[in-house]
Structures are given as C-alpha cells and as structure tokens.
Amino acid sequence: MKFYDCIDNLGKAKYLVNFHDETQTYPDGTPRLNVRKFTNKRKRDQFVRSLKKMDYLQLGTH
Structure with missing residues (x-):
C-alpha cells in the first residue's frame, strides 16, 4: 500500500512529507x-498532489 503523511512545524522543518512506495x-x-x-x-501541496495522482493514500491528519 502506497501511503504518505504530512507533518507541520517539526523542529526546524516547516513542512515535512513522509511517504512509502x-x-x-x-x-x-x-x-x-x-x-x-x-x-x-x-x-x-504540489508534491502531495503528485503523490495523489500516483495513487498514494494519506494516513493521518495533523
């Protein structure tokens, strides 16, 4: 199962996207x-849209 997860304000990183292929x-x-x-x-958001086009599913919402 392809999935991704978005995390905001993690340490010095403003936006973080974890994904598994x-x-x-x-x-x-x-x-x-x-x-x-x-x-x-x-x-x-552009990267997340490209993941969605490749049939990735979002795991959780933060």
Missing part, C-alpha cells in the same frame, strides 16, 4: 519511509 523495506519487513522537507507550503 511499497518497494523499500527494512530486512524485518517494516516499510522504509522516504522524507521530503519543504519551506514553502505551495511546493509541499
């Missing part, structure tokens, strides 16, 4: 999350 996992089988850090909300 179904292929990268740790040896024990847990998903390995990719991370993208953004300082601009428009760029973050």
Whole structure:
C-alpha cells in the first residue's frame, strides 16, 4: 500500500512529507519511509498532489 503523511512545524522543518512506495523495506519487513522537507507550503501541496495522482493514500491528519 502506497501511503504518505504530512507533518507541520517539526523542529526546524516547516513542512515535512513522509511517504512509502511499497518497494523499500527494512530486512524485518517494516516499510522504509522516504522524507521530503519543504519551506514553502505551495511546493509541499504540489508534491502531495503528485503523490495523489500516483495513487498514494494519506494516513493521518495533523
């Protein structure tokens, strides 16, 4: 299952997006999350829209 999660104001990062693409996992089988850090909300929203077009599902809302 492809998924992503958005986090705002985490430490010095203004906007953070964690996402998993179904292929990268740790040896024990847990998903390995990719991370993208953004300082601009428009760029973050543009990236999230591209994830949605690739059938990613949002996990939780913060």
